[in-house]
Amino acid sequence: MAIGNSSRIMQNLMLQRFPHACFFLKDIRRRLPFHSLPATLSQQVAELSEQEHRVLHRLYGGLIQGQRACLAEAITLIESSHSRKKELAQVLLQKVLSYHREQELLNNGKPLAFRVGLSGPPGAGKSTFIEYFGKMLTGKGHHVSVLAVDPSSCTSGGSLLGDKTRMTELSRDMNAYIRASPTRGTLGGVTRTTNEAILLCEGGGYDVVLVETVGVGQSEFAVADMVDMFVLLLPPAGGDELQGIKRGIIEMADLVAVTKADGDLLVPARRLQAEYISAMKLLRKRSKIWKPQVLRISAKNGEGIVEIWDKMTTFRDLMLTSGELQRRRSRQQSVWMWTLIQEKVLEHFRNHPAIHDQIPLVEEKVLSGLLSPGLAADLLLKAFSARD
Ligand SMILES: Nc1nc2c(ncn2[C@@H]2O[C@H](COP(=O)(O)OP(=O)(O)OP(=O)(O)O)[C@@H](O)[C@H]2O)c(=O)[nH]1
Known part of the structure; x- marks a missing residue:
């Protein structure tokens, strides 16, 4: 004793x-x-x-x-x-x-690790930022892990993020651990393994866990539901790259960072920052105590990198003292459970012998306008309920 x-x-x-x-x-x-x-x-x-x-x-x-x-x-x-x-x-x-x-x-009940989600369109500068930012954090004595969520790996069977030589310096750093997305599985499956990988990284003593996703489809929302803070990285080149950014995902952002704020891109970066500052005032608030902020960063000359960490730690401290961070984490546990249930139930439904063969026929009728989607869903659900 x-x-x-x-x-x-x-x-x-x-x-x-x-x-x-x-x-x-x-x-x-x-x-x-x-x-x-x-x-x-x-x-x-x-x-x-x-x-x-x-x-x-x-x-x-x-x-x-x-x-x-x-x-x-x-x-x-x-x-x-x-x-x-x-x-x-x-x-x-x-x-x-x-x-x-x-x-x-x-640790007085406080989380030992800070989970940060990073998202943005392809080419936004995510990996360059993580390399610079990660090195700064390990330099400060932190242990940093980087987990990638790559939805393209679910459909193509290959991992974009894993194939590329990314973050070469950080991957050699003994205080960092980088893991590419698994190359198999549905988004739900990848969500589950990423969530579990976060827990393992924290168990392994990593006190900053960065979860990165390419800005496509549902993966951004999935990542936003895994982390304490969700950060959106946007390139200043504007135009085409930004068309894919949905309003919904901007609402999820606790912080927006306009990347590549250097050289010729500094002026457009300032413009985009100003645009986002006014646009975000109109959006629905995600937190009671935190007002999302818009920063400019450059992984080339280091502008804004210290500031972005300062903002992140301010956010973490505020969320911790107000109890909002703990509440966000609890809610995420339940979202995670329901996501898994939904996926399993749907799989069970689709593969059940009582309706498996009927699904393509009913779907065909919906596509050709012979059956309304509502009625089609009712028919399939009825056949499923009467299966025993
Ligand atoms: N001028 C400037 N260029 C940058 C900066 N950060 C990244 N870049 C360039 O932008 C391009 C894309 O950078 P990445 O870091 O690969 O972007 P990413 O978002 O990880 O791209 P994906 O892997 O396709 O999702 C590269 O050519 C980088 O050299 C920056 O701070 N300043």
Whole structure:
């Protein structure tokens, strides 16, 4: 008992002095075997074999000590489509979550990591910014992880973000970890694995988690629902690139950064900043206490990079003290659960033998105008409900 108490006091002292170094702490409890699964999980996961025990034990130990190789292996496990590996991934995740919860308690219940989503049209300068910004943060002693969400990988089977040589400097930095989007799966699947990867990165001691997406389709909204702060990067070249930016996604932004504010692009960058400052006044507010701001940045000459971090930390502190950040995170948990349910239910519906063959016929009738969409949906749902 006395040893337990003194170890806690030591941990508290360590956390006060080195808030970002909590993962170095030698917590005896992390050595606990995986025999004691929580009741709900043990109902779903069959007994672990000795070898599975050893693998999970090694991954968990390595991950919370900040070993990048173990973090990479753990993320590969959660991305696996193999059913047993998926189960093992959940056991590992559960263990990392309990460890993380304990660390948060020691940190007075405050989140240990700050999750920032970065979005913008292709060519906006996202990777160049992340490289510069990430290096600045690691220089300040932070541990930064970058996770990419790339919806094109879901349809084309190839990962745009993964194929390109991006962020070469940051990927060599020992205090940074960069992970490309998985090359398989639906957006819902990628959302799930990215959410879980965020938790693993945090368990691995990364205190700033950047989640990047290319500005296409639903992925931006999915990312906005995974992070504490959502940042939109816009290039000053204007015109064509901006046509794809939807009003909805601008409303999600806590911060807009006009990129490439240097050289010949400085004047158009100033103009775009002014336009967005007035446009954003008219938009619906996402937060009660935070007014979205519009900044200018350049990853070429460094303008605005220190300022953008200052704004981010001001946002985080305000959201934390008001409790809004915690509420946002709780709401995201529920959004995440419902997204997964929706996807599974829809998959079940589409593949059910009672209606599987009828779907193309009914859809054809809707396309040719013979059946209204409402009636078609009613017919299919009725056939589905009467399936037993
Ligand atoms: N002048 C200037 N050019 C920049 C800056 N940041 C990026 N660029 C250039 O803009 C182009 C696109 O930059 P990226 O960082 O690859 O843009 P991205 O948003 O990651 O692009 P995708 O990977 O296609 O989504 C590159 O040619 C960069 O050199 C900047 O701050 N100033």
